[in-house]
Amino acid sequence: GGGGGRGEGGAWRGRGSDRGRGPGGRRPGGRGPGGRGPGGRGPGGRDPRSKPGGRAKVGLNGGSKVIVEPHRHAGVFIVKGKEEALVTKNLVPGESVYNEKRISVENEDGTKVEYRVWNPFRSKLAAAIFGGIDNNWIKPGAKVLYLGAASGTSVSHVSDIVGPEGCVYAVEFSSRSGRDLVNMASKRTNVVPIIEDARHPSKYRMLVPMVDVIFSDVAQPDQARIMALNASFYLKTGGHFMISIKASCIDSTVAEEAVFANEVKKLQAEGFKPAEQLTLEPFERGHACVVGGYRMPKKQKAT
């Protein structure tokens, strides 16, 4: 089993301690995957997570030294080792939501902080951040309305970012995904699960107050209208929105750029002010993310 056998197996629990003794500074060690690794042999497994037999180990592996740095956007961090990854601080330490890797880091004062890896191939928001959006309005303490929450994998990361002062209102219509969403929300008290159709925002009017940001990932042909309706109900004046547009979902016969331009025009007609558009290219094909403001107060012209 080559290098794979070394740190895994019985010894992996005892590791973290002999690491992170650098003088001051953030020199933490990365603990191995504490969550359900991809082997999927159930919980309580004291087994090696990696496939034994000497598979080449790339990226963040158990026991590798990593450095955690804050990202330009508040609430998001970057972990640097052999490979870089985007991580968020785990609101519920010790638990993985969808079997993602967790990284445990020791502070200068000895307290342990846990981060969860955010996969940009699975989450459109992570793809947008990786892609380099200028402003991320989902920040600690914000109230976010998340349309198209699915099973709650991205929602859990948004909940990590907004922290205990913020709140995430996750809307998802499907019952199967809704069940997973409710399970996830039962562990995180800043997530409010709403199993309703986002096309009828009046149906959840007793649950949602005014929010600061609306994030939409619904993949419907009328998503601009859905976004507009929800914003008219719940998005505060001067609030912001982020929408992920899938070109093939809106109109698969027209060129992508045309689709995106059309959507942007529709949004502008409804009172949105798109500030930036960015393609999610290496992670998703035919997707774009548009970020902007809603009912922004008119700027006073200088002079």
Add this chain to the structure above:
Amino acid sequence: MLVLFETPAGFALFKVLDEGKLSNVEDLGNLFSSAASARKMVKLQAFDKFDNTSEALEAVAKLLEGAPSKGLRKFLKANCEGEALAVADSKLGNIIKEKLKIDCVHNNAVMELLRGVRSQFTELISGLGDQDLAPMSLGLSHSLARYKLKFSSDKVDTMIIQAIGLLDDLDKELNTYAMRVREWYGWHFPELAKIIQDNILYAKSVKLMGNRINAAKLDFSEILADEVEGELKEAAVISMGTEVSDLDLMHIRELCDQVLSLAEYRAQLYDYLKSRMNTIAPNLTALVGELVGARLISHGGSLLNLAKQPGSTVQILGAEKALFRALKTKHATPKYGLIYHASVVGQAAPKHKGKISRSLAAKAALAIRCDALGDGQDNTMGVENRLKLEARLRNLEGKDLGRLSGSAKGKPKIEVYDKDKKKGSGGLITPAKTYNSAADSLLGQTPKADSAENGVKEKKDKKKKKKADAEEETITEEPSKKKSKKKKTEVEPETEEPAKKEKKKKRKHEEEETEMPAKKKEKKEKKEKKKKKTDV
């Protein structure tokens, strides 16, 4: 005009103070930009609080269907005399108009108004801060979600996982306490420990008699059999244990009480577990039984998690240590894990346990998915599959019997004549069996690592007879695993059942039960080499 505004805490009615401003829809938003200006626009007229979450859930559920609940109707009747009511949902508005004869309004201005109220309503409703509302809205949303998803509390598999954990804990505790009773009482009456083997009966007897002097007078017929009782009474007289005071005996008796009550509770818990298993996973229960089913669910973490695993995983759940060890060292992987304790696998002969365990695991995976994700509440699927499995088992055993009783199918295959094939000692079809003295030495033989869950046959069992070939190379492998191939007429010792020997003609057919990939490759290489030689 009045505005109806729903909050997680209750219904609020606001009075619009300045109706003239309603005509200018765009600027309406600005009027609510600060609390003071908002107060100039609307005023809280009445507030109907929900008494508890269930009332809130009911009211909101009805609202979502478009019908006002009783509480809402009363509230509106009491407060809305003669005024128009602005509502967020036009359907609701229509029904209110019909039933309560209150005029309802729903237009852009209303939407803007509602928006404004929503942005300032913590200010407008005194006594309702943000921090109060957050947990209320969380609770309401969870109740609503459960209502929508038709969450039924008796389909929760956490109960199973906890119950089986408790069962194991109880067993351990029971054993510990029973051992303690034996030890403690053994100070006073050591012979009793050997007379009564069962823990529960021991505790009952101790409880009944207390001091061993009482044994002669008492009647143990409900607890013990007659001969045992006789032995007990004899031993009580001639016992060599010391005397103990009444206080000590009282404590020993208390411990016996504990043991007995634990045993009773364990029986109750087992019944509870059985009934829960039948409710939550009826198909799985029909297939593997309650205990094995519960252990599988507990091992998988939850029924849904278990449903995501393929049949091959279900087969070796519980044997992970052996599995990964075998994968690392390139050995045969285990054939069964927790599934071994299912009754169907128990009924099979040792030869067929592997096959049955695989079939059972495949059907069990289907049953688990049926239970976790299906809508049905019955166990028809489980019962059908169990019948199929039992039929398969009968088939397997039948094949065996058929072979033993002798039929054309069982005769040894006659080899195709190939003039170029180099044979052993010219003319002989099978080389003569000679005694292999290498079998005498004990050095270099590794012990077989057999375990119940493993059933791994060591490589030594896989010796094949070889056609002697002068150019045959001796393949050097790990000395513990294989013996080096001999040349010409020597035959390697076989440590398998004689039935297998016929099939060990390497070139023609390969028998595999748990073949290791490395070995297969080597055999294939040898085969190809041989073929090349024959072709040339």
